[in-house]
Amino acid sequence: MPNVIINDIKVEVPENVTVLEAIRLSGGYVPTLCHMKLDDIKIENNPASCRICMVEVAGRRNLAPACVTPIAEGMVIKTHSKKAVNARRTVLQLLLSNHPQDCLKCAKNGQCELQDLASELFITTNPYMGNKSTHKKDVSAAIIRDPSKCIMCRKCETMCNSFQTVGVLSAVDRAFDAVVKPTFDLPLEQTNCTFCGQCVAVCPTGALVAHTYIDEVWQEIDNPKKHVVVQTAPAVRVAIAEEFGYEPGTISTGKLVSALRALGFDKVFDTDFAADLTIMEEATEFLDRIKNGGYMPMLTSCCPGWVKFLEHQFPSLVEMPSSAKSPQQMFGAIAKSFYAEKNNIDPKDMTVVSIMPCIAKKYEAGRPEINSSDEYKDVDYVLTTRELARMIKEAGLNFDTLPEGQYDSPLGESTGAAVIFGRTGGVAEAALRTAYEWITGKNLEAVEFEAIRGYEGVRVAEVKVGERTVRVAVSHGLGNTRKLLEDIQAGKLQLHLIEVMACPGGCVGGGGQPFHHGNFDIIKKRTEALNRADRNMPIRKSHENPAIKALYEEYLGKPASEKAHHLLHTHYLEREWL
Amino acid sequence: MPIVKSVADLMKIKEQAKEKIQVRKTADSESKVVLKVAMGTCGIASGAKETFSALIEEIDKRKLNNIIVVQTGCMGYCHSEPTIEVIEPGKDSIIYGKMTKDRAGELIQKHIIDGELLQDSIIGKTHQVAK
């Protein structure tokens, strides 16, 4: 084990680590900007391009980038020598000199890593101001790109190319104007972008942000003529508290509900209700395909980023996903039909808002073929977890003292199967809990399917369902999904059911969640919280949800009925690979 | 099928090719011997071209490689054509007269190889040859 001296302190470090790792292991600190390592999903962004983490190494003429310099026996390292600090400040001043100085109006104000660094290094002057590169903004329904704020950290490129294998973002041009953008600077809506939002999740500055709809939602709430209802996705309740200083993995469902009520929503419902509904429809479809030799395997379709990926990259497989809509969309359709009729509300006077961990949901709500009516959209506005936190702060609510609220009826009741929708493997587990009982007619005691839990990119398991063996696969990340699909196309795998989530860890790691800044443990803690919530629910199987049973009895008839089909099912398009 | 299948093949090609360009190489060497054959009208009329060819043949026959044959203009010794000036490094040059092609072999063997001057053919230098 090599012995090194870091800031005059002798330390023994493991073999084959970088100077950065050694510094951290020894309790020291050096700031980084472009470095990102997510071991659990095997993603590393290490271009060593920002040149912030430069340290002084004795015997070396120039400074060394800590993130890529391998440790060697006897190395003498100084992280904050005058030379290193001066270089670090100069490099940061250079970055700031080619960056818009509009922090006060920027969507990332208060959450920007560049801003944080400028504050940490106490940059009060900048002798290197000069011309700036100019680039045009790209505004899509879900993501807004502002390349003038790009610092060439390449994190988005790594997520888009290496993790998602979508390949829309890459470094373009050279010299002063080099930035990361789509080829030919096309707007995202004209590319293969799936709007998964992982680029937004990792971008350290305001170069890639979600398109926010806070002002529009305030307007709806303030409009006395509008009946505004809100739904909350499972992954939101285990993450929103982070925006108020709480530990990751804090379950704050009650506070979430009362906050929404206090903001002025007419009804606070739960997407989890619609998740149970999704299971009813999907499990029915699954059984139908098994019995009648339908298309196998069946793919889940609640992740819009994944759906768009399939449409562009594997258009020949558009028959494979379930035709069931996602919970968000099913909710909107039911809210503006069943709920509206029951309460004598004209759906055209209703506004459905959803709080999502996801950026692609903003895109999904705008898909023309997804709506159940020509006269209105099922879901009008999608806000991310981060946007909701801003609204709560804007309203002056004190998160700490918010009371524990309850969801409204009838679209607020849900099960444990629904809440785990928020993590990878959750949808498959929920589907199995119902499919098992429907196929065997027996009660399922062991509702937790360990074999498909975890963070491996692709997990395959065989589940004994009575006489049958159901082969299930779960993947998270589109790159992992691509491998799975290619194996299936090559005939290497025979599967019945596949669950796909585009984001690392599933929706808990979505592009709309509080920023993890490269710490995957945060995502893991949220996952564990969802599992805890599942265990704490009295009912853990979707088909046992009494509100769901009532919905079918009163309104839909049975799963896959004509009404159910009209409201709760959709179709997919064969898109070009651009 | 590759043309060179072994090192031996390579060496054979090298020998053949070397002969072809040897003359170019020798010209760059500072220690070369130069045989200047006067190729003015009078020289040509007396058979200097044939002498030139014969000299080259003799040199090749003996596989000498530090000697070149050069043609120049009339050296002015029209009465004794064909004339050859032999320039060896470090020595005064010698001019031979009446060197028809049958004398080429003698010049190479006696003067160049054996180092013996062809006394009866030497022409005294009466003037500096204008370049």
Add this chain to the structure above:
Amino acid sequence: MGKYKQFILICGGTGCSSSGSGDIIDSFNKALEEKGLKDEVQIVRTGCFGFCEQGPIVKVLPDDTFYVKVTEKDVENIVNEHIIKGRRVQRLLYVEPSEKEKIEEYIKMPFYKKQIRVVLRNAGAINPENVEEYIANDGYSALAKALTEMSQDDVLKSISDSGLRGRGGGGFPTGMKWSFAKRAKGDKKYIICNADEGDPGAFMDRSVMEGDPHSVIEGMSIAAYAIGAQKGYVYIRAEYPLAVQRLRKALNDAREYGFLGENVMGTNFSFDIEVRLGAGAFVCGEETALIHSIEGKRGEPTSKPPFPANSGLWKKPTVINNVETLAQIPVILLKGADWFRKLGTEKSPGTKVFALAGAINNVGLVEVPMGITLREILYEIGGGIRNNKQFKAVQTGGPSGGCIPAKYLDTPIDFDNLIALGSMMGSGGMIVMDEDTCMVDVSKFYLEFTVDESCGKCTPCRIGNYRLHEVLERITSGRAVIEDLDKLEQLGNVIKDTALCGLGQTSPNPILSTINYFRDEYVAHIQDKKCPAGVCKNLIRYDINPAKCVGCTACARVCPVQAITGTVKKAHVIDQDKCIKCGACYATCRFGAISKI
């Protein structure tokens, strides 16, 4: 097919080709055909002779006559007078400027006298498109020796003992690099020849590729044998079409003759080479960027370690060598490491090819032993400063190097001495500057190049160099303050310390070295708003001296922006607001009435 009696060697390098040597060759062929001399006189199109200033060059052998500045019209003359009558055409001979003496034999020319042509041994002597001529000159004999008489370690030892250091700019010991790659584990290994030659004004590699491509092929093959590689790549810039063409021909011939492919010369060594073209990026001359370019990725450098010798092309052990380095390998193996060590200096053995350009008389390519002084190169070989101007500085190493002033002219050239002077050897570019050169303008010129060629990956090069340029722009337009000089030095040093690759790490060198040696010029620009050399347009002022002006109106007529007013026979005046400082009036005035200050 009789024996050839005479040989006419015509330079087919890019320089002479663009001056019409192709037409000269055609004319010779026609003339010889007409006179029935085709079987007696051989026309050979060779590679670059190096004496580019005097091209097109025609050399007649065996009587060793060196004709310069030959045109198509001269061909008839040469054939009639020299070939047929044996009389040299005097007016086409080279005239040595100081002695005004006509020199016929090229080995007597000062340009060539001190040169020792090892890398350029065949350039100008053989037809690069004829593999047998290469073979005649010991071509492929070194490869034969390596494959049949030497083990891999023998070859490595020979190259290591020779002390050969990379000629691409880095100066890394070649033997050491090869040894690392041989030791590295990998099921596949690669040899790459870096023929990207991006330095502006450098054309050493081009001349070797055009004039002696087989030497590179042989060098690569020997390297491949030594380290255990099966595949090689030549990464050559697309802006060298003639070199690409000659290289491809040479590769085809090498395959035909069995020097490339399976079982070379009957041994169990198999090796082949593929050509890859660059796409106009200077940064792709950096070895990791070059590797990524071959891999089909964006041509951006990546951090070292890992070094290519351990993890290079497709993460396999890879040796990348410069053209000039590879061209010497066959000679070292044949003549031995001791022979090589006798040339040059102890720390920098061997020779180096320099491209002499700028304000020097003998512009061209020279190969000299390391340890020769700058003075010898510039004055004895280079023929001194053009137009009898005063020497000011010599820039070595391209955009990565620095400027060396007169007081260091007696420095023996080698890798370490040049670095000690604040410059570097680089690939061998040597730009000579005279009294009319503005050193601030020079550093701005080089920086413009590196700013444009920066790949944009790392912050200090992408943004820092651009900022340095903004400061230089202010200085040369008279809008700077004295603090800007410190800013240049401080920022320049931070860029040197923090940039990711050699491009960024060395791009401040021209600025830093000119500030070091010519600080007063910078101060003059900043404080006096004057350009002492009279180059920076915004700082020059043209004025008409009314006492000397006779009113001939010549200047007014030639001014492109009508900035000069005045009536005939009366003193004229330049409107400074309109003046664009083109200097046309200054050049036109026959009365010395216009001053440039």
